[in-house]
Amino acid sequence: MHTPAPLHLERALVWFRRDLRVDDHAALYHALRAARTVYCVFVLDRDILDALPRQDRRVAFILGALQVLDDDLRALGGSLLVRHAHAGDEIPRLAAELGAQAVFTNHDDEPQALARDAQVAERLASFGAELRTFKDHVVFERREVMTTTGGAYGVFTPYKNAWLRKVNDFYLSSYPVERHASALAPTPGARGVPDLAEIGFEAVALTPHLGQGSRGAQALLDDFLDRMERYDETRDFPAVKGPSYLSVHLRFGTVSIRRLARLAHQRMQGGDRGAEVWLSELIWRDFYHQVMHHHPHAMAAAFRAEYDRITWESGPEADALFRAWCEGRTGFPIVDAAMRQLNQTGYMHNRLRMVTASFLTKDLGLDWRLGEAYFAQQLLDFDLAANNGGWQWASSSGCDAQPYFRIFNPVSQSEKFDGDGKFIRRYCPELASLDNKAIHAPWERAPLAMQAIEYPRPVVNHALARERTLARYAVVKSRAVG
Numbered sequence: 001m002h003t004p005a006p007l008h009l010e011r012a013l014v015w016f017r018r019d020l021r022v023d024d025h026a027a028l029y030h031a032l033r034a035a036r037t038v039y040c041v042f043v044l045d046r047d048i049l050d051a052l053p054r055q056d057r058r059v060a061f062i063l064g065a066l067q068v069l070d071d072d073l074r075a076l077g078g079s080l081l082v083r084h085a086h087a088g089d090e091i092p093r094l095a096a097e098l099g100a101q102a103v104f105t106n107h108d109d110e111p112q113a114l115a116r117d118a119q120v121a122e123r124l125a126s127f128g129a130e131l132r133t134f135k136d137h138v139v140f141e142r143r144e145v146m147t148t149t150g151g152a153y154g155v156f157t158p159y160k161n162a163w164l165r166k167v168n169d170f171y172l173s174s175y176p177v178e179r180h181a182s183a184l185a186p187t188p189g190a191r192g193v194p195d196l197a198e199i200g201f202e203a204v205a206l207t208p209h210l211g212q213g214s215r216g217a218q219a220l221l222d223d224f225l226d227r228m229e230r231y232d233e234t235r236d237f238p239a240v241k242g243p244s245y246l247s248v249h250l251r252f253g254t255v256s257i258r259r260l261a262r263l264a265h266q267r268m269q270g271g272d273r274g275a276e277v278w279l280s281e282l283i284w285r286d287f288y289h290q291v292m293h294h295h296p297h298a299m300a301a302a303f304r305a306e307y308d309r310i311t312w313e314s315g316p317e318a319d320a321l322f323r324a325w326c327e328g329r330t331g332f333p334i335v336d337a338a339m340r341q342l343n344q345t346g347y348m349h350n351r352l353r354m355v356t357a358s359f360l361t362k363d364l365g366l367d368w369r370l371g372e373a374y375f376a377q378q379l380l381d382f383d384l385a386a387n388n389g390g391w392q393w394a395s396s397s398g399c400d401a402q403p404y405f406r407i408f409n410p411v412s413q414s415e416k417f418d419g420d421g422k423f424i425r426r427y428c429p430e431l432a433s434l435d436n437k438a439i440h441a442p443w444e445r446a447p448l449a450m451q452a453i454e455y456p457r458p459v460v461n462h463a464l465a466r467e468r469t470l471a472r473y474a475v476v477k478s479r480a481v482g
Helices: 025-034 056-076 087-099 109-125 156-166 179-182 213-225 227-232 247-251 256-271 273-294 305-309 316-327 335-346 348-361 366-377 386-394 410-416 422-427 462-481
Strands: 009-016 037-043 080-085 102-106 130-134
Touching: 009 025, 009 087, 025 037, 025 102, 025 130, 025 179, 037 056, 037 087, 037 179, 056 080, 080 087, 087 109, 102 109, 109 130, 130 213, 130 422, 213 247, 213 305, 227 256, 227 273, 256 273, 273 386, 305 462, 316 335, 316 348, 316 366, 335 348, 335 366, 335 410, 348 366, 348 386, 348 410, 348 462, 366 386
Parallel strands: 009 037, 009 102, 037 080, 102 130
Antiparallel strands: none
8 A cells, every 4th residue: 555666775764763663664664665775773862861850751661662672673684773862963973874865754743853853854965865754653644634625623523523534444554564674784883772771860660561662562452452342431430441551652653553543443333332432532642633733832832822811820829739739639539549640650541631630720720831741741651742732621722622611520520430439549548448438528528537547638629719710711701702
């Protein structure tokens, strides 16, 4: 299905980034079809890494994925060169050193990545080389799914319907890399993958079930295939094994989005409701990436400009509330359990991402950008487009966001999605002795027991906070109308 230009290059360099696998890899496939000799590199980009805390789960995950990638490339006759440098400088320098006439890589539409790639392309051109980029991280990107008038979609359901009308075997077919692997060559200077200490980071524990690189992704997918048909019934309950847990693997490309979408689409066509709902989640991912492409301003400001006029809470008291939210000390068990899960594991269940985001913006009255930045720091699966989209959805400032007057009640959310308190007890063990009714609102339902438990009282009154939020948003809406 994929037919690139015929062989015409002597040497090419494949630059791996958020696509850490060999299987079904667009840039690698095109390089192998275009060049007689193909080298491979990954740059631990200091423009990104130097700003991170010295214990960062994502760096540990990346190094594990690189080890598997290197093993897989070596099995095919190549190897992976790993450099710790500024990618904008290192890629052109390495291409010149290797005599590569082209650098092949996959698209990264984040604003900073686009600026970096433009710089790399300019430097490559200075000595007659070129940068060739390909779609790999999503099924549809940029301007591939547009409205009938040629505009970008701002509402998910019409986008999803257009996505489903357009998708076919061509868009979901894989790139057969192994068939053309004879062009792979060991990259000069490749000495394996460095450990954390070699690049200035400290050891950090990763959740074992994630596995390592593409092997870990395969194991998780195998497990999920047996559960996919129940995904629509189980996905909202954090104490139940409902999600695929593949989000971090999608983020770093240790599994192909085309492969996952193809599996879900095939099952959906067979009447599998769980597969249909899971495919919808994958389409949300495409949707947020096309929003980022068409509206890059939304990565730092409200998609709907009027919401940048909201007066958020500020000052010492607001700072203390933010710290309580970050540390899981709000006095609302479901919120605190979710934040502690995030802090301890780097993961948060999707339903709880919505609950905690709503709580920060609409119970505490704090700017969504504070929460977005904290999630960006803590989430192992952090993705700029999806994280921004989720936060703007919760704060009602984004495209297709929940209406501002829809405010999650943390107690009712807790009762509905963690009815027996199993998830709360796991991450708030000090509440384990409370019964299934009291555990959702212990300050109200078990006041005597709370006297002997070291657990904070609620930092806000939800009912009063809700009224303040309605008033805060109503002012903005009235100004927009006026």
